Amino acid sequence: AQKVTQAQTEISVVEKEDVTLDCVYETRDTTYYLFWYKQPPSGELVFLIRRNSFDEQNEISGRYSWNFQKSTSSFNFTITASQVVDSAVYFCALQSPYGGSQGNLIFGKGTKLSVKP
């Protein structure tokens, strides 16, 4: 079975703090992709990153960074120097294009991040 777990339901930080959002996944497939999406209060999901299972290099994009560790089946997301505009619900998702889920995204339940000024 495929599953994504985001154990942190809600996180509250003060502006300029660093914050890490955890994501743990389960899959038996060897080829899969991991994603992070941001859902601001407006509701639209915004694509942030896609990572394939063969690339464990960490990625940095501005204040955002992602740490992929196959050994622990985790794909954590860190926001450095958080800002109020980062307040949103963040979803981690798993996709196995050749596996049982037929290539569809399996989402975690999301982590609501509140950044206070």
Next chain:
Amino acid sequence: SQTIHQWPATLVQPVGSPLSLECTVEGTSNPNLYWYRQAAGRGLQLLFYSVGIGQISSEVPQNLSASRPQDRQFILSSKKLLLSDSGFYLCAWSVRRGGEQYFGPGTRLTVT
């Protein structure tokens, strides 16, 4: 560039009434199309996906149906709404299976 539209943005319907939500994509051909539902305080649930005109796959049995009458048009329907159909409905598209999905602005449906 590609854009995805959904309408209406919000909808309040009584129980037992019909439903039709529309999603269109611009700037790409033969996209994979998806309907998701997000109930209050919960994650996203895939309802339907389509890899081409007239090709619909259902993920969850329910009183909803989907159709794809044109390449870039995806419609979600119901003949009789239930209270449990309330939620935020999101349409998404991707270039291929295994690719990232891009989401529309969503439709907030309240069934009263």
